[in-house]
Amino acid sequence: MNTEEMKKLVAKEALKYIEDDMIVGLGTGSTTAYFIKMLGKMIMNEELFDVYGLPTSYQARILALESGVPVVSLDEVDAIDIAVDGADEVDPHLNLIKGRGAALTMEKIIEYRAGTFLVLVDESKLVEYLGQKMPVPIEVIPAAWRVIKEELEVFNATADLRMGVKKDGPVVTDNGNFILDAKFERIEDPLDLEIELNNIPGVVENGIFADIADIVLVGTKEGVKKLER
Ligand SMILES: O=C[C@H](O)[C@H](O)[C@H](O)COP(=O)(O)O
Known part of the structure; x- marks a missing residue:
């Protein structure tokens, strides 16, 4: 299985966390892009009802609208049920480095406030300590x-x-x-x-996103691994 397949695998797994009537924080980057497209398909196929996306960037917003995910802005919602996003590094305590796509500020604003913050990565993102590979x-x-x-x-x-x-x-x-x-x-x-x-x-x-990830889904050659705090 290659990296792109691992990203798709975790994106598909993340859909299991989405229910009707949810406000979903939509992360930025290549992994979340798969999730946004798949979420749009479920909404269009009427497999999910009254789900709204809360984008963390222009990239996420444009993709959500193209994929059929209705979007809202932060000042229109009372609560964020879940946020789904990728990461650049994940340490053993589930602390993260994010921001390769320069969207870190809006990502943190939304993900800090989400009921559940679900992170999607392939196994290359796991590190022993933050800063090991990425600035x-x-x-x-x-x-x-x-x-x-x-x-x-x-x-x-x-x-x-x-x-x-x-x-x-x-x-x-x-x-x-x-x-x-x-x-x-x-x-x-x-x-x-x-x-x-x-x-x-x-x-x-x-x-640095310390202490805010609740669940990390890791795409590996053997399938999806779930890490929880
Ligand atoms: O600003 C960008 C974000 O923090 C991304 O979520 C992060 O860089 C992961 O992106 P990708 O899923 O493309 O590896």
């Missing part, structure tokens, strides 16, 4: 990017301003900010670092 994306106010990059040296981190691929210059997030990708040597205490980074003036949010 921590940090969304910053554009005017402050250079001073924050320097201030991150206090944490022994080296940070790069994320550059666009089909755009000249830096990536601009859905919120109009920049992203610094910060490489840390080894993140011993994710919760502590998450809080400390957010204390730097000019930081909007960072991609």
